Amino acid sequence: MNTSDEFTYLEQVKVNLKDSLTEPDFNNLDFSTITRTQIDNYYLIRIVQKGLPLSNDFILLKTDMKGLILRGLIVHIERIRFPNDDSSTYHGIISRSSLNRKSIEKSDIINGFITPSNSNAINQRSLVVPSPNTLPDVVVTCYINRGAISYSEWISLQSLLGSNFGLYNTLDGINTSGGGGGSSGWTGTGGDAIYGGGGYIAIDYEAHDLLAIDISKYLKCFADIPDNGAICSIEILTDIPVDKDPQMFFNYSNGSPGHTFLQIKKSNGGKSVSQNIGFYPDQSWKTLLNPSPIGAKVVDNAGHEYNAGLKRNVTPAQLKGLLVNMEYLAKNKQYDIDDYNCTDFALEIFNSLSDNKAIVIPKYIIPIGISPANTPQGLYQKLKSMKDAGTESNNITIPGAKGWVGNSSGSCN
């Protein structure tokens, strides 16, 4: 973005902010201190309030490339240190309000995870058990500088907006390391400036041993939300094996055929549940040694990468049917790489909606497979063709390169 574009962008942001903020809040902003991070085709910017440190108070905006505000929050965050905590543990409180301060949400940060506010939770932090296989919202990293160990606090700005995609910015806007994002330094007229302190680090979620979950406990969370007035949805998501080449249906360097999984959401008022469920073989090394079906497990796919997704809204009654079907299949189906893999599982549940809009995808014979099979690549191709043809295109998400789903709510007792 050249200087002229930077100026236009900032002016657009200011105009939008003036309409969104109260007058005192707008006048209290320090436009000489802005950090900006570019992610795909949008920006996340933080604007500090006069006299307050960026690490504690800021306006967080998600804008398009021209400065139109897509989402905004006023954020206050504070770290709380307990006597026995080590330097890498982050506890604190965070409040997020809309730009006009009409709605305020206060939460605790426990072991780096933002959790609903509970007067006892911050003092009973050991009771909070984050959903496994998820990334924390705030992390503390250490680095060695000339022999001394220093610590940096990093925050996932996207988690404040609802999803943690594994990209973290420093809380104080400095000491950023490489990884992408951020604009070059620019000084506009009147002292306004956009600084390049928006570089982020990417923390990839590393799936070690994929832990099996108790599907009943995961699905029980949905029953805890009242049906009357609830908004429910199911999304089928595909992660193709080679991100840079959608034509490849198999990754020959690591043997991955990709993955397909489901995201189910239900919300009502201030309560919401989101679960990401995937179907896997229990012991995958048996898949190529044994032509017969083998034992299966379901896994929490929170934070999983995806390349395309199709979302459909469902009624609470439909959701109940889907969940019953999912629980039955998860407990009774065996895994077969050709005949019943992750894509088959997800498609069977997704297509069980009785709305005559079943998805049928092209089948391929994967290397070492015996018969044509449903694959993540086939699903990707189907969704891509649907989007190109304008069929349910508003419900289909195809991120530029790849995206990541958010956290799961975890199990409920």
Add this chain to the structure above:
Amino acid sequence: MKAFKIIKHPVVLIISFLMIIISGQHLGGFYILYILLGLFRGALHSILAVGGITLLIFNYRKYKREQIKRRYYYINIIAVLMLIVSIFIFFYLDNDRYNSSTFYQLVPQIMLTAFGLLALCFLLDNIISALGNYKKLSLKDNNPKLE
């Protein structure tokens, strides 16, 4: 003694290498399958594996009846290192940790450990032999009877 001769035999090493069991998230199997899958696409781990196996077999056949020279041991050392680097590269370049279950499941762990021990024995034996008296009549003098 006879068992030790079997353990340090290059053919045994090759078989244990090819039978390492890889366990991915959805797919798994013997390492030979991953070598073949990557070979025609120029995957580094495949090239190293094939190169190491070729050297071992070539070396073994050449010196079966010829007088062993020091370079026999050097070639063996290079070959086994290529095999070790091949399996290391395979996991190191796996950015998504797709096959990390190999290190958490019992049967793949056993097969990987078996190769590791055999490779270590083979490597040490050849290093010691290379540093020691290499004037032996031929491999046939020390060749274990496998047939």
